[in-house]
Amino acid sequence: MPRQPKPQSYYDDIKRRFAEERDLRLAYHPEGTEQFTSDLTGPLAKYAIDPYADRREEREPINDTVEVLFIGGGFSALLTSARLRERGVESIRIVERGADVGGTWYWNRYPGVACDVVSYDYLPLLDEMDYVPVNHYSRGPEILAHCQAIAKRYDLYELAVFQTTVTSTVWNETEQLWHMDTDRGDKMRARFVICANGTLSKPKLSRIKGMETFQGHSFHTSRWDYAYTGEKLENLRDKVVGIIGTGASAVQAVPELAKQSKALYVFQRTPSSIDVRDDWPTDPNWARRLKPGWQAQRREKVLAAIERSPEEQARLDAMKLEEKVRAQENANIDYMMRIHRRIEQEVHDPETAEALKPWYMFMCKRPCFHNEYLPSFNLPTVHLVDTHGEGITEIGPRGPIFHGTTYEVDLLIYATGFEVQKTGIYNRIVGKGGLDLEDKYADGIRTLLGIHTHGFPNLFIMGGYQASFQFNLTDMLQTQGDHIAECIDYVRRHGYQAMDPTHDAEDWWVQEVISHRGKTSRNRDCTPGYYNFEGEENRRQDGNYNGGFRQYFLHQRDVRAHMTENFEFTSLS
Secondary structure, eight states, rough: OOOOOHHHHHHHHHHHHHHHHHHHHHOOOOOGGGGEEOEEEEEEEEGGSSSSOOOOOOOOOOOOEEEEEEESHHHHHHHHHHHHTTTTTOOEEEOSSSSOOHHHHHHOOOOOOSSSOOHHSSSSOOOHHHHOOSSSSOHHHHHEEEEHHHHTTTTTTOOOOOOOOOEEEEEEETTTEEEEEEEEEOOOEEEEEEEOOOSSSEOOOOOBBBGOOOOEEEGGGGGHHHHHTTTSSGTTTTTEEEEESSSHHHHHHHHHHHHHHSSSEEEEEOOEEEEEOOOBBBHHHHHHHHOTTHHHHHHHHHHHHOOOHHHHHHHHHHHHHHHHHHHHHHHHHHHHHHHHHHHHHHHHSHHHHTOOOOOOOTTSSSSEEEESHHHHHEEEEEEEOOOOOOOEEEETTTTTTTTTTOOSSSSEEOOOOOSSSSSSTTTTEEEEGGGGGGOOOOOSSOEEEEOOTOOOEEEEOOSTTTOOOOSHHEEEEEEEEHHHHHHHHHHHHHOSSSSEEHHHHHHHHHHHHHHHBBBOOOOOOOOOOGGGGOOOOOTTTTOOOSSSHHHHHHHHHHHHTTTTEEEEOOOOO
16 A cells, blocks of 8 residues: 655654754854864864875975966866866966865875765766776775876876965956965966865864863864874774764764774764765776766766756646745655664664754755764764764863763864865955955855856856855866866957956846855754854855756856856956
8 A cells, every 4th residue: 555645744843843953053052153163273283284294395485477376286176177288278286285186085084084975976087087986985095096196197296386375365456467475485476366275175173162171182083193093093992082073074984983992982963864875896897888978978967867857847837835845845854754764773772863863954964874873883882972962062181071071082083074165264365456355255255156256357266155056066166167167268269368257247146146045044944054154144145056056057158158248358458
């Protein structure tokens, strides 16, 4: 017999529980994003040190001019550089804070690190590199090696500068060039600057009383100290470990820590949703049969699949808005209740299982996929410390303190995430007339396509707010890289020196973002997290464009088709 549909009261009750849990978390942390700090200086400076570089390579300061300069050396820089090379751009420099390319995959080398997106879609330039990933889901070391191979293939190491941080980027109106200063005393100039510093690159820490008093060892997950833990965590067999945070990094690291630690305490504020991770080695027969251009064809199918059939569109058009919203919410709740049932099946202790259940809509927080995280809590050495939305508020010399109980640990790991999608990060950006980008954004982010911003000629932003929201970030970065390469090619072919989006074009896009508010706007059903600025209000345009990936792609194409209407072009006088 077919399963009977649940009454609407069932869904309404769960929505009320979602709202209660959200309100509880907002009550504990009404300060929003201010509950975190990414100012890792003074006593916190050790959490930003690069543990993967043996030493800082000394060099003389650089004083020169290049055509294109990337701030950051991750996927954004690599795939866009490849497109620029195809268009004959030779003078390309990457300036990277780390000691190599790779971006997030350079920094995040914690045990168990892997990608949550299917590798054949996530890794860029597989056609161009003639490479097929080893597994359905790629591990961190493979992705880092792929980044390095791209840099070699496109001769990006030749002008690249590592262990270097851009500290200021200032537009010179007379020269119509960007002038960059760095922490190494460099004086670089570039015609085009691409902010490719990534969506999740600068580590952040929760503001917790007494952090600096802890007398054990500690580090952030993106600065994993293998000298302390051992390459296979073998040094932790006689150590008690604590990890603060239960987001994507912790979900992957906890199972590995659980296997090796004498004891492991997992400090949870808000549980993640954990779904099955269907992983397997790549079938060599399938890989051998792939024809040139296979990844591009996969991407085309992704775009095509987003289009609804005429019948489906007609059905949706016939539904009232309220009915559409209810149907979407109910399907979302059904999915989350399946996540709950999985937790009940995997975790033996009912109290622990209940604490691990996420009470919010799917995609309110970043979803996770893992097969070992939940069973880790069945081990007698693993202890979940559920703070019921409050979080750890104090750390003493011996470890975290919660409601009067001190949890003594030898090692404390911060899995507290990253500052999200900020354009400058370490870098002050100043455009025409001395306008600071931070001042321009003070009353709300203003861009065209999330890529250009008026008053900052020849500046391109990748992976920032007001771009399309995509779980597979490289899909979106690929469209942005193609768009930027086309724009630079247009400027060069037409003999211009610079391009700047018009005020009207920027206004149009800001309104598009507002009318298609995404997961990064405050949502009455969403628990606080980095997707919605920890629940901050008055951020109506400071989100991602949520009008659909295909529509975002079409908007990019349309903007390029009307270059002279959307941009002001200038030449050197």
